[in-house]
Amino acid sequence: MANKNVSVWTSIPFWRRSAAWVTGFAAILLIWLTFDTLGQISMGTDADLKNGVTKRVPAATVINYHIDYKMDAKRGHEVPVIGEKQPFFGKEWSAKEAADLLHLGKLTSQAKNCMNCHTLLGNGAYFAPDLTKAWLDPAWQNGGPLQGMTGKSTVEEAMAEFLQHPSQYPTHARMMPNLGITADEAKGLVAFLKHMSSIDTNGFPRNFSKTVDQFKAGGTNAH
Numbered sequence: 212m213a214n215k216n217v218s219v220w221t222s223i224p225f226w227r228r229s230a231a232w233v234t235g236f237a238a239i240l241l242i243w244l245t246f247d248t249l250g251q252i253s254m255g256t257d258a259d260l261k262n263g264v265t266k267r268v269p270a271a272t273v274i275n276y277h278i279d280y281k282m283d284a285k286r287g288h289e290v291p292v293i294g295e296k297q298p299f300f301g302k303e304w305s306a307k308e309a310a311d312l313l314h315l316g317k318l319t320s321q322a323k324n325c326m327n328c329h330t331l332l333g334n335g336a337y338f339a340p341d342l343t344k345a346w347l348d349p350a351w352q353n354g355g356p357l358q359g360m361t362g363k364s365t366v367e368e369a370m371a372e373f374l375q376h377p378s379q380y381p382t383h384a385r386m387m388p389n390l391g392i393t394a395d396e397a398k399g400l401v402a403f404l405k406h407m408s409s410i411d412t413n414g415f416p417r418n419f420s421k422t423v424d425q426f427k428a429g430g431t432n433a434h
């Protein structure tokens with residue numbers, strides 16, 4: 212009989228059953244991964260910050276804290292470390308104020324299309340510097356050249372000044388154009404950038420600390 216020697220690899224019912232099992236398994240895996248990701252990226256609360264609970268995406272009130280970036284030997288890359296309280300534009304922001312400011316910053320970043328030139332959390336273009344960790348760039352800190360050129364004495368004021376008049380502070384062969392950003396929008400954008408820098412991105416962007424080390428070693432900040 213012809214049937215006797217038919218190998219399982221040429222059996223249509225075998226492949227049909229296999230396809231059904233693989234599709235079913237992949238669907239369950241994807242659903243599980245979706246819920247796991249949603250849990251990982253859901254925003255923390257102000258209470259988490261007050262109690263020192265580490266969240267991958269902290270609450271908007273993280274703008275009231277100093278943010279550091281430290282090597283985590285176990286994970287093999289830097290992670291944001293939320294430190295002491297620190298005034299932001301001279302004050303402490305309530306949960307509602309901080310959320311509103313962050314919202315304004317996010318809307319402005321979309322309205323002015325920062326992603327058309329910059330990268331934010333892996334999305335966007337590579338015409339201009341990656342902004343994911345821009346807040347942590349020592350060039351913006353006290354004594355850094357970006358803060359120095361604006362004549363301001365805090366990171367937030369220096370960034371807000373730059374964002375309102377970027378063409379006045381060219382530091383690079385490519386200049387950022389004036390985008391008509393108001394003082395309030397600039398504050399919102401700086402809150403947006405500070406909050407983004409506090410997100411644990413598994414060390415992304417990979418080369419950020421390298422550019423910082425070059426800068427600390429006395430080279431130019433590799434934009």
Ligand code: HEC
Nearest residue numbers: 320323324325327328339340345381382383385386387400
């Ligand atoms: C048309 C392209 C373009 C757009 C749109 C743009 N930028 Fe820029 N941006 C640049 C360029 C080019 C530089 C580098 C300029 C320099 O260093 O002098 C820059 C520099 C910066 C810097 C300083 C660099 C650093 O590493 O800290 C910040 C902060 C910044 N941009 C924020 C923004 C934000 C926020 C938006 C959206 C509101 C935006 N940019 C929209 C081109 C752009």
